[in-house]
Amino acid sequence: MAELQFFTGTMDSGKSTLALQTNHNHAARGLHGRIFTTHDRAGESIISSRLGLQHDAIEVDPEFSFWRYVVDTLTHGGRIDYLVCDEAQFYTAEQIDQLARVVDELQIDVFAFGILTDFRSTLFPGSARLVELADRMHVLQVEALCWCGKRATHNARTENGVMVVEGEVIVVGDVDDPSDLDHPPADVAYEVLCRQHHRRRLTAARAQAVSLAAEPLPFG
């Protein structure tokens, strides 16, 4: 039986890597798949992982119909055994419904990958629909960690280093590596945090500033 599976985790938890591995393992066994993505950091029609892997992909815009694409391909003699769908949080709820229909009516496996919540800790519409419809949901095993060492569960957005909770929902960006002194923080960046530190808006930089401020002055 074909299935709609949803693989989720915070930013930087290995979703795109797993998406590319899933495609590789199925293709290696002679199965025919299609890879979809949208708004990847590397650009249009590309799926990229931070481990350096990249692959061509079909760019999904809000008008794209998965159902029409698959039916057209099959009608013209093409073969599709599975779909790999990255950045699925950005898909519309209707597109997730189409993916479920592809699974149920055409017996094609769908592997969807995406983050659950945005920088305000609100479910993305695509992810909400996947939670509602997926046959199986998997939380990625490789845990991204908050600066405090706890498992990161939330995605924070920073603007010029300061965590924000208002703004456009979709802003393509990357997590900052504070140890990479060659690259100063981007104007808009992301940081993964545990819930407690997301709630308190305590990013690594702010935690460090607070702890330095609490140091007693070196009076002789």
Ligand SMILES: Nc1ncnc2c1ncn2[C@@H]1O[C@H](COP(=O)(O)OP(=O)(O)O)[C@@H](O)[C@H]1O
């Ligand atoms: N230099 C590195 N060495 C080893 N692993 C790395 C390195 N850079 C990134 N990674 C791994 O890649 C993961 C991010 O993979 P990626 O597929 O881009 O994540 P996602 O799609 O969830 O944002 C990190 O959690 C880490 O495990």
Ligand SMILES: Cc1cn([C@H]2C[C@H](O)[C@@H](COP(=O)(O)O)O2)c(=O)[nH]c1=O
């Ligand atoms: C939290 C959040 C993220 N985004 C963007 C930032 C990245 O471009 C992608 C997530 O990609 P990843 O492969 O999981 O790292 O989503 C956004 O647009 N809005 C948000 O609130």
